[in-house]
Amino acid sequence: MGAGDSQLIIDQFGAFVGKHSERLRVSLKGQVVEERPFHGLEHVLVASGGVALSSDLIQACAERGIPISFISRVGHPYARVMSSGLVGTVRTRREQLLAYLDERGVALARAFSSGKVKNQAVLLKYMAKYRKGNAPEVFEKARAAAESLEGFAERIQVVKGDSVDEVRQDILTLEGHAAKVYWEAAGELLIPETDWQGRHTRGARDLVNSALNYGYGMLYCQAERAIMLAGLDPYAGFLHADRAGKPSLVLDLVEEFRQMTVDRAVFGLVNKGVGLEVEGGLLTEESRRTIAEKVNERLETEERYEGKKHKLRTVIQSQARRVAVYVRGEGRPYRAWVGRW
Amino acid sequence: MGAGDSQLIIDQFGAFVGKHSERLRVSLKGQVVEERPFHGLEHVLVASGGVALSSDLIQACAERGIPISFISRVGHPYARVMSSGLVGTVRTRREQLLAYLDERGVALARAFSSGKVKNQAVLLKYMAKYRKGNAPEVFEKARAAAESLEGFAERIQVVKGDSVDEVRQDILTLEGHAAKVYWEAAGELLIPETDWQGRHTRGARDLVNSALNYGYGMLYCQAERAIMLAGLDPYAGFLHADRAGKPSLVLDLVEEFRQMTVDRAVFGLVNKGVGLEVEGGLLTEESRRTIAEKVNERLETEERYEGKKHKLRTVIQSQARRVAVYVRGEGRPYRAWVGRW
Incomplete structure (x- = not known):
């Protein structure tokens, strides 16, 4: 357990x-x-x-x-039990849907996307610092990649437009370039025995991608919970477009947390050589347990947030509330959380 | 089972x-x-x-x-399991929230409310027809009450305003007058042994009100399911105002079904003297089972809907879809379902 x-x-x-x-x-x-x-x-x-x-x-x-969430063996969240009385006031969702049509949606999409890319840079720097002494060329390459990512994040932050539909393609293009830089550089920071052929999402059968997908599934459950508790509609995102059955706001909110929760946990396990295993393209039960424990450990870790130390799990909840406050026009503009290296 | x-x-x-x-x-x-x-x-x-x-x-x-719904001993739906991928496209919910601000919301509120009052009249006429021979004065009183209800329904249908917030109070006032007529007349149609002190909602401890509340709880689960499957937000109603934790659209949609599903089932059981029991203010397990079976039987009964015979359960689902179609501007104005006597 x-x-x-x-x-x-x-x-x-x-x-x-x-x-x-x-x-x-x-x-x-x-x-x-x-x-x-x-x-x-x-x-x-x-x-x-x-x-x-x-x-x-x-x-x-x-x-x-x-809430009680259910996750499959490949990390796909397949069901949840929600209280019938929990989902709260509709005013937040009303504003969330209106925000899609105006500059609030643009600001949120920029924040989620640039937040992810900034955290990609942070994780590369974090992993690289342990290599400075024993592998200076690896260290230098990772630092260069991190700088390139910071450049992409800045460019995402200044994309202009009147609604998120107008700016989405520009943001996703920059994000795509950043992803290429990040995953290549991350691969260089894994121990040489690792079978890493680049990032694959659904249907991945190799160890690292399977482990990442399983961890992301856990993160989705966490973000979905946070979003529901904040009174937001998980299916009405900004950066991720409306598509039937796609919890696009969950996918938006996890962007700034992927690297510092899941990637860091999985890369750490891989580099420690803890013997994660896939059998027939699926993680073994023992491997899933190891990953779940490690990701959970990350979620329980205290990180800096708004000038204080908070568990990452709490930061996710607070950020969902920040989205709600921002769309309701009650608070300062939404800013992504960025970790430290 | x-x-x-x-x-x-x-x-x-x-x-x-x-x-x-x-x-x-x-x-x-x-x-x-x-x-x-x-x-x-x-x-x-x-x-x-x-x-x-x-x-x-x-x-x-x-x-x-x-979906899997959970209902407490007093008929309060306390939880549900939903698929994580089920809740579908957000476009319907977007339009639902916008409809609150314009004449679509007014039309829906009028339809839900007048639909309920019309069905109150239908149920009184249905119950009265068996008394025409043996108790003509009871029959006449019920018929008069039904006519009065039809008058209220007509008045609700012509309430005018630009948004539902403007017309809600007028509609609820008419609905309140109608409720008084209905519950008094219904009481007259119950067998004389019945302990009927008028309608009470939450916290009722007498038999008939407890039985009604339990049945309504079942109906809420059914309507909530229909609303979720239609891609609507259960918490964003029209006739019932926004209030945190109140599934106001569920309460809206059940209005036109209360009488012909739950009231008819419960009154039927009471008048057959089937020995429903409360112990310490709560229905016994056996009584709950009897009520659940009877309400379920009603939901499985075929009724006329759009020119054909359909199970009442299917009518509820179709009406939820009708709400969705109407708010999206794709179909004819929403009309409440009205039963036959």
Whole structure:
């Protein structure tokens, strides 16, 4: 079962998750293997088949506003349990949809995209600093790539237009160039044994891409939860265009968090040679557990945000609220979170 | 366990709901008590505590677009499992939110409200016709009440204004007068043994109101499902104003269905003297099961809709789609469904 203070990951086949008094209780073959008070619990992630949940647990979580997310073996979030009374006021969603048509949408799309590219630069610099002594040429290449990425981020920030539909193509083109630089440079920073043929999204069968996709799936669950709790519509994004069944605002919000949560966790595991495995194109159960623990550890790590230390998980929640505040016209312009190296 | 062709009601304490091949399987103490192919299944309603669900079942339902709703002992829908990929295109919700600001919202509010009042008249006439011979004075009173209701419905249909916020109070005032007429007249049509002190919503502890509230809870689940599948936001209603956590569009859509699904089912049970019971202000498990079966039977009943016979359940789904089509400006004005007596 998963560690983490506020997120509980259920990843064992055959686990039964029930409610016992004021606690969530996980049993395996009739033996209690974990208990967790509802107080302080923020999210339950079911990451295995063959798990059973009691309706009393579902009711207890719903009443306390604790979402339960379900993720498949390849990291695809396939379902969630939401409280029927949780989704809150519609005013935020009203403004969210209107923001799509005006300069607020442009500002958000620029912020999400440039935020991602800035964090790509940060992660390259973070990984490179350990190579300065033993591999100065690797260090220099990574630094050069990071500088190039910072250039792309600046160019994204000044793309102009009246609505997000007008500027999307320009932003995505710059983002595409940046992605090429980033993934090539990241590959150079992995240990030479790594089978890295470049980034692939859905349907990837190699180890690193499978691990990234699984981690991103966890991140999507986290961002979706944050977006729902902020009263936003997960399907009405800005940078990612409307498409049926695509949670485009989730995909928007994760952009600034991909590198410092998932990429950093996965690259760290790969470079430590911890023996992640794919079998028949799928991560093994043990590998999925290792990745989930590592990503969760990252989400529990404190990072600087608005002048204070906060867990990354909390930063994601705060940033979703920032989007809501911004579209409602109540706060300062939205700024992406950028990590430190 | 529940009957019904397309909705499955899980109402037994201790039931385990799993997936077996292409079927949903319900077991009780290790014995299979029901199997249902996923094909043709449209909705799973968990109406008891102490039910366990497997993650494989949840995945199978999510992949097939079958929502799972949870309802408490007093009929309060407390949670639902939704597919992460189901909620569809955002264009409908965009138009839904814009419709709130213009004459589309006015037309919808008038239709929902007058639809309810017309169906109140229909149900009184339906119940009265069996009394014409043996109690002509009861019959006459009910007919007079029905005529009065038809008058209110006509007045609601001609309320004028530029936005729903402008007309809401006028509509609700007329609706309030109608409700008084309806519930008084309905009380006269119940058998004399009935303890009927008038209509109470939340917190009711008497039999008839508790039974109505439980039935309405089932109807809310049905309408919420229909609204989500139509791509509408359940929290952005017209007649019912925005309020945090209130699924106002669900409350709007159920108006035209309350009488012919729930009231008719509950009044029928009461008048047959089937022995519904409250204990300590709560319906007994047996009573809840009886009500759920009867309401479900009504939902499975074929009624006239757009010139053809359709199950009431299908009519609810079609009406939700009609709302979506209307706000998108693609179809004729929305008209409430009105039953026959």
